[in-house]
Amino acid sequence: MRTYAEAGRHWSATIADAQAGDRRALDELVAGWLPLVYNIVGRALNGHADVDDVVQDTMLRAVDNLGSLRDPDSFRSWLVAIAMRQIRDRARRRTPQRLDEGVPPGETADFAELTVLRLQLEGQRREVAEAARWLDDEDRQLLSLWWLEVGGELTRRELAAAVGISRQHAAVRVQRVKERLEVSRGIVRALDGACPGLRELTSRWNGRPDSVWRKRLSRHIRGCSYCGDTRESVVPAERLLVGIALVPVPAGFAISLALGGKTAAAATGAASAGWSAKVLTALTKPAVAVTAGATLAAGGAYVVVQTPDDPPARAAVVPTAASTPAGAPFQPGPAPSRSAPPSPSPSASASASEPSTARYGSAVDAVDSAPAPDTPPAALPRRPAAGVTSSGGAHATMNHRGDGVTLSGQGYVLVRWQISPQYRSGGLVMPSWTGLKGKLFHVASGGGRRMDDPVSATDTTATGMGSTTTGYAVLPSGTQQMWQNEYFYLAGSVTLTVNERGADYGLNVFPTTWDAVEKDVTSGPGQGAGRYGLVRDTGEDDTPVPQYVTRETPADPATVPQASRV
Secondary structure (H helix, E strand, C coil): CCCCCCCHHHHHHHHHHHHCCCHHHHHHHHHHHHHHHHHHHHHHCCCCCCHHHHHHHHHHHHHHCHHHCCCHHHHHHHHHHHHHHHHHHHHHHCCHHHHHHHCCCCCCCCHHHHHHHHHCCCHHHHHHHHHHHHCCHHHHHHHHHHHHHHCCCCCHHHHHHHHCCCHHHHHHHHHHHHHHHHHHHHHHHHHHCCCHHHHHHHCCCCCCCCHHHHHHHHHHHHHCCCCCCCCCCCCCHHHHHCCCCCCCCCCCEEECCCCCCCCHHHHHHHCCCCHHHHHHHHHCCCCCEEECCEEECCCCCCEEECCCCCCCCCCCCCCCHHHCCCCCCCCCCCCCCEECCCCCCCCCCCCCCCCHHHCCCCCECCEECCCCCCCCCCCCCCCCCCEEEECCCCCEEECCCCCEEEEEEEEEEEEEEEECCCCCCEECCCCEEEEEEEEEEEEEEEEEEECCCECCCCCCCCECCEECCCEEEECCCCCCCCEEEEEEEEEEEEEEECCCCCCCEEEEEEEECHHHHHHHHCCCHHHCCCCCCEECCCCCCCCCECCCEECCCCCCHHHCCCCCEC
C-alpha cells in the first residue's frame, strides 16, 4: 500500500480537479486524507471526546480554503499545519479541569488503546503505544507527527513546518520527546509486573497517567533493581514504529460539510465566481456521490467514512459451533481430568436430558488436576474476534476490593493474577463476573505456571500462593486453582470485580488476541517456562464458564454467591 508521500503525484491531480469544482475529486480527497488527520488528532489528544470535533474542523477548513492553495504538491504539509493549529486552538479554549469533567473515567477508549486493539500490537510495539499516555500534551502533539515521520507519511520538513519551528529546532524537540517516551516505556513495563514496592506506591494512584505520577514512578524504577531490569533488549521506538499502519477511521465516522456554517445560497452569493461557488454549486445538486469509501450528501450535509476492510457495524455475535471458521472440526487432546468438587459443592452439572442447544453454562466451577509440566496443551479453537474494549483501558490494574472493569465486544481477555500473601494471607475471596450479557467462556490458562507451582530453588515450601514463612492464600472449597494467566472469551459485555477481603491479591486485565493466547499456552518448559499452558476450549458451548459469574447486577458484587449462575 502506498504511503501519502509516495502517492503525491496522484493527489496533485485530484487536488487540482477538486479546486476546479469536481465533486468526485473532492469526495476522494476528503476520504483519502481523513485517516491521516484522524491519526494526528487522535494521538495528539489521546482519544479525547473532542477528537471528532477537531478532525471535523480541520477537514472543514481544508475544504473551505482549498481554493487558496497555490501549489497542490504542498497539500499534505498545508493540511497537517491546519490540523496542528486546530489542536492548539482547542487547547487554548479549554482547561484540563473542564476536559476531565466532560469525559467520565472509563467511558471512552483512549487512542493508545485503539492503536493496540485495531492494529493488534504486541510486545514492545504495544509498549510504545501505551507509553504515549504518559507524555504531556505538547510532547504528545509532537509525537503524533514524529510517529508519522518514522512511518514514512511525513518528512522532517513537514513536521517542522506544522509545528512552526526550524528543522534544527525540530531535531532537538524530537530527541527530547524520544527520551521522555523511553521513560514512559519503562513505566509501562514496570506496571505490567509490578514489584511489591510499586504496588504499594500505586495504591494511592487514581489510574490516570499524568506528569506528577510519571516522575514518581520513574523515580521508583531508577532505584528498584527489579522494576529497572528490562529482562530483554529494548528496541528503539523508531525501529518499532516502522511499518505500523494508520489506525483505521471508525466505521460510521461522520463529518458535517457545512463549509464553516454558511448556507449554500449565502456562500454562493459571496463568492459567485470563485472556487467556493463552484464547489457549493456541485454540492447542492440533488444527488449523492459515493466514492472511495465516503458519501457526500446533497447540500454538503455530511461525509460518512467506512474503511473497505471494516465489517459493517452490528451487535456482538454469540459464538456457537456454527459461527466458528469453516473447515475440519477441532480435535482437542484429552480434556483435563476433573475430580468431583468437595461437598458442599458450588458446582452445577448438566442434566442428561438437556438439549444440546442449551448447553451453555452447564460446565462450571469444576476442580481440575494439574497436567504434568511437559504435557503439551490441546489445540486452541479460533473463535470470532472483532475486538474487546475495556473501561479500564488496554491495561487495567485492580488491587483493592470493589475495583472493577467492564468489558464489551467479541474476543479474548487476559486476567493476570498477583497473589500477595506477604501482605495478608488467609482465605481468598474470588473475583466475580456480573451483569453478563451474551456469553463468557474460560478458554485457557497459561503464564508458565499454576499459582501453586514452586517458585523458589531454596525454599521448597514456597509457591505462588505463599510459603510457610509468609502463610498461604487458601482457595474456597470447589474452586479451580488459577494459573498466572487466565484467558477468557467474551461475546457481549460483563463486569469483573475484585472481592478482596481475606488474602491480598490483585488482577491485571488486558484485552488480547487468539495469537497471544496460543503463543502463551504453547510456551513450554523447553522455552524457559515452568510448564505448558492448558486449553479448556473445545470450540463448543460445553467450554467452562468462569467461576462466580451471574447475569444479575447486584449493588455490591461481593454479595454474589460463590457459584456460577448463568
